[in-house]
Amino acid sequence: MVGGGFGGLQAVRKLQGAAVDVTLVDRQNFHLFQPLVYQVATGALSAAEVAAPLRAVLKRQDNVRVVLAEVSGFDLERQQVVLDHLPNGGRDETLDYDTLVVAAGSRYSYFGHDDWRARAPELKSLAGALDIRNRILTAFEAAEVERDEERRRSWLTFVVVGGGPTGVEMAGQIAELGRETLHRDFRHVDTRSARVLLVEMADRILTGFPPSLSQKAERALEKLGVTPLVGHTVVDVGSVSVAIRAASGEIEDVGARTVIWAAGVAASPLAAALASADGSQVDRAGRVTVTADLTLPDHPEVFAIGDMVRIAHSDGTIVTLPGLAPVAMQEGRYVARVIRNQLNGRTTENFKYVDKGNLATIGRSKAVADVKGIRISGFPAWVTWLVVHLFYLIGFQNRFLVVTRWTFSFLTHGRGARLISESRAEAGVAEATETEEPQPARAGGSD
Numbered sequence: 001m002v003g004g005g006f007g008g009l010q011a012v013r014k015l016q017g018a019a020v021d022v023t024l025v026d027r028q029n030f031h032l033f034q035p036l037v038y039q040v041a042t043g044a045l046s047a048a049e050v051a052a053p054l055r056a057v058l059k060r061q062d063n064v065r066v067v068l069a070e071v072s073g074f075d076l077e078r079q080q081v082v083l084d085h086l087p088n089g090g091r092d093e094t095l096d097y098d099t100l101v102v103a104a105g106s107r108y109s110y111f112g113h114d115d116w117r118a119r120a121p122e123l124k125s126l127a128g129a130l131d132i133r134n135r136i137l138t139a140f141e142a143a144e145v146e147r148d149e150e151r152r153r154s155w156l157t158f159v160v161v162g163g164g165p166t167g168v169e170m171a172g173q174i175a176e177l178g179r180e181t182l183h184r185d186f187r188h189v190d191t192r193s194a195r196v197l198l199v200e201m202a203d204r205i206l207t208g209f210p211p212s213l214s215q216k217a218e219r220a221l222e223k224l225g226v227t228p229l230v231g232h233t234v235v236d237v238g239s240v241s242v243a244i245r246a247a248s249g250e251i252e253d254v255g256a257r258t259v260i261w262a263a264g265v266a267a268s269p270l271a272a273a274l275a276s277a278d279g280s281q282v283d284r285a286g287r288v289t290v291t292a293d294l295t296l297p298d299h300p301e302v303f304a305i306g307d308m309v310r311i312a313h314s315d316g317t318i319v320t321l322p323g324l325a326p327v328a329m330q331e332g333r334y335v336a337r338v339i340r341n342q343l344n345g346r347t348t349e350n351f352k353y354v355d356k357g358n359l360a361t362i363g364r365s366k367a368v369a370d371v372k373g374i375r376i377s378g379f380p381a382w383v384t385w386l387v388v389h390l391f392y393l394i395g396f397q398n399r400f401l402v403v404t405r406w407t408f409s410f411l412t413h414g415r416g417a418r419l420i421s422e423s424r425a426e427a428g429v430a431e432a433t434e435t436e437e438p439q440p441a442r443a444g445g446s447d
Helices: 006-013 034-041 126-145 149-155 165-181 211-224 269-278 325-343 379-392 396-412 429-434
Strands: 022-026 030-032 051-053 064-068 070-075 080-084 093-096 100-102 157-161 195-200 226-230 233-237 241-245 251-255 258-261 288-290 299-304 309-312 358-363 366-371 374-377
Touching: 006 022, 006 325, 034 126, 034 165, 034 379, 070 269, 100 269, 126 149, 126 165, 126 258, 149 157, 149 251, 157 165, 157 251, 165 195, 165 211, 165 226, 165 358, 211 226, 211 358, 211 366, 211 374, 269 288, 269 299, 288 299, 358 379, 366 379, 374 379, 379 396
Parallel strands: 022 064, 100 299, 157 195, 157 258, 195 226, 288 309
Antiparallel strands: 030 051, 070 080, 080 093, 233 241, 241 251, 358 366, 366 374
């Protein structure tokens, strides 16, 4: 089992008590509850409250072994996985398997501009969330001591790229942080003047939701002080500014020191490695193609699930399911059922995804939900969002801590995890402050 995310962990847990020996390989020693990572990035929750050690989660499952390593390749003919960066310094070690399940997930795509990654970190990992938290909090600190008005405005300008659920949730949280949490903590800067820009290439935010809910979400964001820029595209990211192109082609250079990336999806590089080992191709997003039972076409012993795959059906249609936790979880449970049925000599029907709906929170007591055709917004949707996320959060202790944090935050508007965990020099902020780099293209130019 490669990957301890939603899909991989579900598959492992559903094999409890089965007559199989499971080896779970992950480069991290914890399962990350990714839907709440943005709350770590804005100081609402601490890292330990959205992550659970894999060994602790699986300690009562005697047929599971956890290996901390990075998978670097596959030998499908010899039925081996190649491991690298083991904690003891081991390199290029092999692990034999009878059945292989690859659930390596995805990352955000910078659309060919990987050089932007250092200036616009992605909100996909715990390390990324902590980096973003450092940058956001440091920006407010820098604004407090900055004497130049223009530079102060750039410190107080935050650009979130991508109008999906993660981008919407992140933008709303930053706005609430400045307006409700920090404004009494600072003496020389009004944090309520912080400007949050949400840049989305499509003609509306939350394109996976019905248009009516997208409109309600946009209005709710505007009430929080967020400026949604739909039909806009980021064309350059500098250390002190961002170039944003409108649908008309006009490019505006926006002074902004903090940029957060939540746009585009690219499959894990392991999808390409798996396709290469199989002699197949990946699509433009790097996804490998599997059959309707989630196996590779010529290797029924190899399953691939989650964000890294697209599904080819017998009638020739190819389906790409949303990159959401429920999809990966259903696929993980399906794979476990297939393996159990194989042990008992039974067949399993092809995988069918059951869409249970979409949820997105916008801010305090504000959310939108599309559940089985029922569309709700505002406080009822927010309560639904809270209940669903608590239900899927791993570990009783984590649930208790998160409920405690949320209750405290709701009653006091406070955020107890507002810690800058590294120095400005380590974060690269000092360099951005002292060295102004050449500006991106100005309004009316071309990229």
